[in-house]
Amino acid sequence: MMLSVTGLGKRFGPRWVFRGIEFCLPAGEALVVTGANGAGKSTLLRILAGLEVASAGEVVHHAHLGYVSPELSLYSQLTGIEHLEFARNLRGLPANSDETLLESVGLSDAQNVRVSAYSTGMKARLRLALAIQCEPGILLLDEPGASLDEEGRSLVERVLDEQRSRGVVVLATNDPAERRFGDCELKLGA
Amino acid sequence: MNSSWAREVAAILGKELRVELRGRVGLYSTLVFAVGAVTALGIASIRGEPSPSLAAGLLWVALLFACVVGLARTFLSEEEQGTADLLRLLANPGPVFWGKAVFNMLLLIAVALFVVPLFVLFVKVEVVAPFLLISGVLCGCAGLAAVVSMCGALASRAQGRGLLMGVISLPLLLPVLAAGITALRGAFGDPSAESWSAVASLGGMAVAFSSLGPYLYAAVWKQ
Numbered sequence: 001m002m003l004s005v006t007g008l009g010k011r012f013g014p015r016w017v018f019r020g021i022e023f024c025l026p027a028g029e030a031l032v033v034t035g036a037n038g039a040g041k042s043t044l045l046r047i048l049a050g051l052e053v054a055s056a057g058e059v060v061h062h063a064h065l066g067y068v069s070p071e072l073s074l075y076s077q078l079t080g081i082e083h084l085e086f087a088r089n090l091r092g093l094p095a096n097s098d099e100t101l102l103e104s105v106g107l108s109d110a111q112n113v114r115v116s117a118y119s120t121g122m123k124a125r126l127r128l129a130l131a132i133q134c135e136p137g138i139l140l141l142d143e144p145g146a147s148l149d150e151e152g153r154s155l156v157e158r159v160l161d162e163q164r165s166r167g168v169v170v171l172a173t174n175d176p177a178e179r180r181f182g183d184c185e186l187k188l189g190a
Numbered sequence: 191m192n193s194s195w196a197r198e199v200a201a202i203l204g205k206e207l208r209v210e211l212r213g214r215v216g217l218y219s220t221l222v223f224a225v226g227a228v229t230a231l232g233i234a235s236i237r238g239e240p241s242p243s244l245a246a247g248l249l250w251v252a253l254l255f256a257c258v259v260g261l262a263r264t265f266l267s268e269e270e271q272g273t274a275d276l277l278r279l280l281a282n283p284g285p286v287f288w289g290k291a292v293f294n295m296l297l298l299i300a301v302a303l304f305v306v307p308l309f310v311l312f313v314k315v316e317v318v319a320p321f322l323l324i325s326g327v328l329c330g331c332a333g334l335a336a337v338v339s340m341c342g343a344l345a346s347r348a349q350g351r352g353l354l355m356g357v358i359s360l361p362l363l364l365p366v367l368a369a370g371i372t373a374l375r376g377a378f379g380d381p382s383a384e385s386w387s388a389v390a391s392l393g394g395m396a397v398a399f400s401s402l403g404p405y406l407y408a409a410v411w412k413q
Contacts, residue, residue, distance in 0.1 A: 051275050053412060067279055073272030075205070077212040089201035090280040092194060114212075130276075 002027050002168045003048070003138050007057035010043050017043055018188050019056060027137075030160065030169040032182030039189035041172035042069065045140045048170060063137025063167060068127045068144055076116035080107050080126050083115065084133060091134050105129045105155060120147040125155065132159060137167035144171065145178055153177070195285055202281065202289025206264065207296075216297055220260030224305045227252035232312025242383075245315040246374035250330065250367050252309065256301055257334045258363075261294040262355050265342035269351070283411040284404035291339035291400055298331040318379040326373030326385065329392035333366040336399035343407040366395055 002025055009019030017040035025031055033041050046052040048059055049067040074083060084098040102111045105125040115123065124147050131139060144156045160181050163169050171178060179185070210216055231248050240248065268274040277286060306327055310317055317323050341359035345351040369391040376385025 049279065050412065051278055065279070071272070072275055072279075074276065075209060075273055076271075077209045078205070082208065086201055086205050087280050089204075090198055092197060 002061060002063055003170070004060040005048070005057065006060075008044070008047065008054050008059065009056035010040060010047060010052070011055045016055075021057065021186070021188075023184075023186060025168040025170070027167055028164050029183045030164060030171060030181050032179050032185045033170060033172040033188060034174055034179065034185060035188030041188055042071070042142050044188065045069065045142045045170065045172050048138075049140050061138055064134045066131030066134065066136035066139045067142075068124075068131045068140070069142035070124065070146055071142075072127055074115045074118075074123055074126060077114060079112050079114050080118070080122075080129075081111040083126060083130060087130050087133055093134060097133075101129050101133060102126075106151065121149060121152055124148055125152060128155070128159060132163075135166060136163075139163045139167065139169045141169065142172045143175075145173070145175055157181070195288075198281055198285030199288045199292070202286050203292050206290060206293035210293070210297070216260045216263060217300070219263075220256045220297065220301050221304065223259050224252050224256035224301050225308065227255060228305055228309045228312055231309070235313045239314050239316070242315075242375045242378035242380035243371070245313060245378045246371045248313065249306065249309050249374060250370045252305060253298070253302060253327075253331065254334065254363065254367060256305070257294075257298050257331075257338055258356070258359065260301075261298065261335060261338040262342040262345075262352075262359075264290045264294055265339070265346040266351055266355070269346050274346070278412065283408040287339065287343055287404045287407040288400070290343075291336060291403060294335040294339050295332050295396075298335045299328060302327050302331050315378050317377060319377045319385070322385055322389070323374065323377035325389050326370065326377055326392070329389050329396060330366065330370035330373065332396035333370070333392045333399070334363065336396045336403065337362045337366055340399050340403040340406060343403055344410060347410050362399070366392065369395065 004024045006022055008021040010017045021044065023031060033044060035041050043052060047054045049065055078086065080102055081098055084101060088098060099108065099111065102108050105128055107122060107125055110118065110122060115126065118126065145153050148156065160169055171181060173179060231252065268277060338359060341355050341362065344358060345355040348354050369388040372383050372388035373385045373392060375383035
């Protein structure tokens with residue numbers, strides 16, 4: 001199993017947002033997480049990414065993580081290529097791949113533009129590039145198609161297909177077009 | 191220090207320098223306060239040269255407030271601007287602390303390089319031991335930056351972080367200030383001051399707080 005979740009729960013104060021979440025994902029599988037606003041989709045992904053501490057249960061994995069969320073802020077003073085260079089240095093990845101990666105997400109023309117001048121869709125593409133830079137075994141996508149145009153949505157589809165060949169995907173969305181990528185579905189708040 | 195640690199520290203330091211050179215928020219806020227304070231002290235001492243003890247204290251007051259105003263934001267702004275999550279996904283707390291602490295030291299030393307000559311000029315204090323002055327200011331800046339970095343890191347995830355930062359840093363800054371004043375008293379002509387011992391204390395405190403910081407930052411990193 002690449003990703004195993006047991007008895008996972010999260011509460012804010014006395015209110016449990018969700019609890020008793022259990023699933024195991026073998027390589028090549030995609031899980032779609034759905035649910036109404038406030039059901040805890042984004043919180044679940046943040047816990048899986050290690051950005052938030054669960055109130056109960058545990059998450060076990062032995063792979064690199066990639067995480068994409070519209071809430072993930074970028075450094076407005078840095079350019080697209082500088083973001084990838086910064087992440088590459090922190091991750092200890094070899095050089096020379098940054099420009100190719102930016103080209104693959106359609107940002108080659110904007111690679112030397114500061115993120116403060118990026119549109120919402122361009123920032124979403126850069127977040128995607130940062131997430132797949134380390135070729136993660138586990139890719140966590142929170143509303144990946146939000147704010148993307150048709151071309152951007154095709155890009156997400158391509159990334160999802162590629163990810164299945166090397167690991168697992170957890171996709172939080174209520175978009176019917178994105179839900180069809182899942183092999184299984186977890187409905188929160190049900 | 192292994193190569194992975196050093197590489198991460200260098201990446202964080204590089205990012206901080208790049209962001210600062212483009213925005214200059216930290217440099218300007220720190221420098222404006224320090225120059226303002228030194229100018230006020232210069233005007234206040236027009237009627238006479240202050241004693242070595244008073245001059246040493248006044249210089250550290252200028253640098254202290256400048257450092258509290260400017261340096262804590264290195265940690266606090268990551269949370270306020272929402273970029274802390276990206277950092278948590280990419281890096282480990284130890285190298286992040288060290289990268290930011292080294293940046294804070296460089297920033298404060300850069301400010302001191304401008305402010306100390308200005309202070310000597312405006313306040314008309316006599317420097318009898320220039321090498322002691324340089325050593326004291328460098329070690330004192332390192333000590334101040336280490337304390338402010340550690341407290342900024344600790345307070346970064348708290349609500350009311352600005353207030354908390356001030357409250358927890360004050361008792362830790364006092365020994366650094368006391369040693370800093372003793373070091374500069376000798377530089378400004380007080381023969382009774384054990385200035386070189388104070389410089390050594392400042393260096394020791396800089397090392398101690400810089401070493402403690404990563405462990406404390408790791409404790410709040412994912413809370």
